Amino acid sequence: MAILNDRAAQFDWEKFRESIRKSTPVDLTETPADKKKRIADLEAHPQKWKEYYFKKFTTSKSPAFHIKASARLLGNFEKNKQWYEVRNWARGLSKTTTAMMDFLYLAMTGKLKFILYISSTYDAAEAFLTKYQCQLDSNRRLINDYGKQELPGSWSSGDFTTRDGVRFMALGAGQSPRGQSNDEFRPDGIVFDDFDTDAECRNPDTIDQKWDWFEKAVMFAVDVANPYLVLWLGNIIAPDCCVVRAGERADYKEVINIRDEDGNSVWPEKNSEQVIDRLLGKVSWEAGQQEYFNNPVRQGQTFKEITWGKCPPLKELDFAVAYSDPATSNKDKPTLRSKAQNSVKGTALVGFKNEKYYLYTCVVDNMTNAHFIEGMYLMRSYVKDATALYNFIENNSLQDPFYTQVLLPLIYAYGKENGGVLGVTPDGEKKGEKWARVESELEPLFRFAKFVFNEDEKSNPHMQRMASQFLTASATSRDIGGPDMVQGAVHKIKEKNMVKTVGGIEMIKRKSNKKRW
Numbered sequence: 001m002a003i004l005n006d007r008a009a010q011f012d013w014e015k016f017r018e019s020i021r022k023s024t025p026v027d028l029t030e031t032p033a034d035k036k037k038r039i040a041d042l043e044a045h046p047q048k049w050k051e052y053y054f055k056k057f058t059t060s061k062s063p064a065f066h067i068k069a070s071a072r073l074l075g076n077f078e079k080n081k082q083w084y085e086v087r088n089w090a091r092g093l094s095k096t097t098t099a100m101m102d103f104l105y106l107a108m109t110g111k112l113k114f115i116l117y118i119s120s121t122y123d124a125a126e127a128f129l130t131k132y133q134c135q136l137d138s139n140r141r142l143i144n145d146y147g148k149q150e151l152p153g154s155w156s157s158g159d160f161t162t163r164d165g166v167r168f169m170a171l172g173a174g175q176s177p178r179g180q181s182n183d184e185f186r187p188d189g190i191v192f193d194d195f196d197t198d199a200e201c202r203n204p205d206t207i208d209q210k211w212d213w214f215e216k217a218v219m220f221a222v223d224v225a226n227p228y229l230v231l232w233l234g235n236i237i238a239p240d241c242c243v244v245r246a247g248e249r250a251d252y253k254e255v256i257n258i259r260d261e262d263g264n265s266v267w268p269e270k271n272s273e274q275v276i277d278r279l280l281g282k283v284s285w286e287a288g289q290q291e292y293f294n295n296p297v298r299q300g301q302t303f304k305e306i307t308w309g310k311c312p313p314l315k316e317l318d319f320a321v322a323y324s325d326p327a328t329s330n331k332d333k334p335t336l337r338s339k340a341q342n343s344v345k346g347t348a349l350v351g352f353k354n355e356k357y358y359l360y361t362c363v364v365d366n367m368t369n370a371h372f373i374e375g376m377y378l379m380r381s382y383v384k385d386a387t388a389l390y391n392f393i394e395n396n397s398l399q400d401p402f403y404t405q406v407l408l409p410l411i412y413a414y415g416k417e418n419g420g421v422l423g424v425t426p427d428g429e430k431k432g433e434k435w436a437r438v439e440s441e442l443e444p445l446f447r448f449a450k451f452v453f454n455e456d457e458k459s460n461p462h463m464q465r466m467a468s469q470f471l472t473a474s475a476t477s478r479d480i481g482g483p484d485m486v487q488g489a490v491h492k493i494k495e496k497n498m499v500k501t502v503g504g505i506e507m508i509k510r511k512s513n514k515k516r517w
Contacts, residue, residue, distance in 0.1 A: 122172030
């Protein structure tokens with residue numbers, strides 16, 4: 001084995017190899033006929049193939065999206081011969097390991113002959129590729145079934161060729177693959193892994209240069225007339241980065257977050273709700289959104305600062321408004337990528353006094369419907385009998401069936417068990433585009449410190465999330481669920497104060513009822 005460079009040597013690859021050997025025992029009493037039959041069965045069922053040869057990486061039950069992704073990649077490559085896919089999977093979802101098993105399956109079964117592994121730097125690419133090399137020279141099950149793969153003289157770190165004639169080569173961004181081949185084979189398998197970096201994404205010129213290199217130097221390294229497979233791996237760390245551009249051109253793009261749209265772990269066998277919450281509780285909301293939810297957020301230019309201060313006692317208010325958003329519709333989200341959206345739900349409790357609006361508390365997060373209902377009742381517990389409380393819930397035309405069929409029964413059931421059913425008024429008012437509403441109604445209030453966040457709730461993680469969503473809000477933000485609820489509350493307060501000021505009667509259009517004569 002050639003000497004690894006200093007960076008790769010920081011990881012003890014020999015211990016890693018030994019752990020692979022121990023995790024891949026073989027049956028030495030198996031007959032040649034049984035062995036041949038077993039191998040044929042495994043190759044015909046790629047998922048079984050991976051579970052057998054890579055026992056070390058299948059200690060947790062494979063989630064459905066792993067199985068579907070591998071079947072899609074392998075199936076489309078077999079069928080179409082040329083396939084280009086992007087996997088925007090969150091941190092902790094084993095995108096690199098899953099890809100390694102897919103590509104080694106294709107290499108060992110003779111379907112790929114020359115694999116390029118590309119990352120932001122050569123050292124990073126080499127470290128990724130060394131994991132493949134360790135499997136090939138230390139996995140006893142692979143060696144038992146496919147023969148010894150280490151080829152003396154062609155087994156250097158970062159560029160090696162197996163005895164079966166499959167070449168693996170690491171490349172860093174900007175390094176030219178021009179003229180590279182494996183005998184008569186040009187690159188036919190290309191993996192991009194962590195190609196974007198945070199620093200580079202802050203410089204549009206750097207992204208342009210890297211993308212230009214990919215399009216001209218890498219894509220044209222394949223033989224246009226022969227089969228080839230291109231796979232990008234990486235979560236979305238900036239609105240404009242190479243993995244985002246790749247997704248816009250891919251045959252298939254898949255976005256998988258750490259939690260699904262109902263706020264549940266997409267891989268509970270490995271990542272429990274408790275361990276996800278613990279890590280998210282140690283980092284900023286912005287960092288969590290980027291690494292776990294494919295939602296890169298940057299400090300916005302509209303809401304530049306949050307005013308924290310004392311809120312007047314609730315008993316001094318004429319009334320308070322709790323406005324809830326069940327987030328069951330993406331109709332008016334400014335950048336609609338339905339599968340990439342997070343189901344942010346919540347309730348904001350807002351009051352008004354002396355020409356200022358006050359956010360007393362809130363619940364805003366990716367959450368289940370049950371937690372959403374619990375948050376609505378929390379506002380009632382917070383206010384108690386201090387003042388009149390109006391409860392509104394957004395209920396546009398797309399949300400209405402969900403509200404009546406799902407939420408109302410939940411609201412009723414929770415109230416029956418917890419001190420009485422909450423009186424809720426559905427807000428079916430037709431609204432304009434979300435960002436326009438949030439910016440026009442709230443930006444002046446924030447700019448002149450007329451909207452105050454309750455300083456007594458500053459340690460509340462929900463209030464921190466609300467503040468972060470305001471500070472990062474822009475016309476292209478995917479996630480402004482919190483500001484949207486606040487805008488709904490402020491709008492209802494203005495409506496009620498207007499009626500009170502003019503001394504008139506509030507007129508509400510009654511919906512038609514087909515069951516009434």
